[in-house]
Amino acid sequence: MGYGAIMSPGVPATGTTLSHARFLSHHVAAPASALPLFTATLPKHVLIKPSGLRRTRGAVLSAAAGVGGAVLQDAAATALVVGGAYALVSTFDNLTRRNIIEQTLSRKLVHILSGLLFLASWPIFSASTGARYFASVVPSLNCLRLVMNGLSLTTDEGLIKSVSREGKPEELLRGPLYYVLVLILCAIVFWRESPVGMISLAMMCGGDGIADIMGRRFGSVKIPYNPQKSWAGSISMFLFGFLVSIGMLYYFAVLGYIQLEWMQTLERVALVSFVATLIESLPTTGIVDDNISVPLASMVTSLLVFGY
Ligand SMILES: Nc1ccn([C@@H]2O[C@H](COP(=O)(O)OP(=O)(O)OP(=O)(O)O)[C@@H](O)[C@H]2O)c(=O)n1
Ligand SMILES: C/C(=C\CO)CCC[C@H](C)CCC[C@H](C)CCCC(C)C
Secondary structure (H helix, E strand, C coil): CCCCCECCCCCCCCHHHHHHHHHHHHHCCCCHHHHHHHHHCCCHHHCCCHHHHHHHHHHHHHHHHHHHHHHHHHHHHHHHHHHHHHHHHHHHHHHHHCCCCCHHHHHHHHHHHHHHHHHHCHHHCCCECCHHHHHHHHHHHHHHHHHHHHCCCCCCHHHHHHHCCCCCHHHHHCHHHHHHHHHHHHHHHHCCCCHHHHHHHHHHHHHHHHHHHHHHHHCCCEECCEEEEEHHHHHHHHHHHHHHHHHHHHHHHHCCCCCCCHHHHHHHHHHHHHHHHHHHHCCCCCCCCHHHHHHHHHHHHHHHHHCC
16 A cells, blocks of 8 residues: 555544555546546546546545645654654753763663653654654664764764763664664554554663663662662563553553553553563673563563554
8 A cells, every 4th residue: 555545543444445545556646737648548447437537636636635745744743753853862962961960860861761752753643654654764864873873984972972871882883773773663563553562662761761770779689680680670660661651552542543441451561561571680691682672572472462
């Protein structure tokens, strides 16, 4: 189905929508001047009578306007969110430079806010089937930014300071890069129709992020099988990851993108949060980054319990 399929949020595509979309995907945006040429290309048996031609012309023009409107909306939304991403990193870079917040806390707040604000921005994109690809441009541009700076092809001191532990450019090619790749995956594969991407991002950004913040501050009692992690960090991850997941699901449900049976959903999300927290608490010996293991565990568990 081409970009032209205008899908209303929360409303599954109907036969009419699909046939309309299929019509558009083959003939979309035929400008009025091209219409006679366009009908000349139609097989005789489907050539439309003059009276029908006017109806079709109106349908094609209105549909083309719809497609054009959706593309404009998605382009504007993309520009807005790209600007938001730059503004977020710059803000925390300034706060760190002025010693208002310490670098470690700044990095974790960027970790928490970037993905959750990106997720929260999804409803400003259009209802068309191509909207998710426009949305994925935002993490893709940041992926490019991370690679360029990680390879020292460019030097964005603000970015490096905001997202690295020790200010080394090569650090951008691990945790931060995996992070934006997960954002791209969730936007394209799961988008607004499935709870899986929403929960996975809530756990990676909210859960894993808060574990670090709370664990560093209150994590005196360590987990028996992993002295690098603490009960305070893991319990915080479970609770905050669960709450942020439920909050995001409610946000998208209120906007009509998903419909959930909430008692069952609470149980399911609690299970996802438990599994993700357990995986995050395991000793990784630096091989598998949390920005891979946590969202992956969340996706697999969510797919098993939600089924879509
Ligand atoms: N369940 C957890 C998770 C984290 N921490 C604390 O937070 C620190 C960093 O946690 P970690 O998840 O390992 O962060 P990293 O992924 O290494 O950091 P970054 O995300 O910055 O790469 C740990 O050393 C520990 O002090 C904790 O106590 N309990
Ligand atoms: C420090 C991070 C991960 C390490 O665990 C996060 C890296 C964040 C990226 C550099 C920036 C990502 C921006 C988002 C794709 C878009 C945010 C938009 C929103 C409106 C602020």
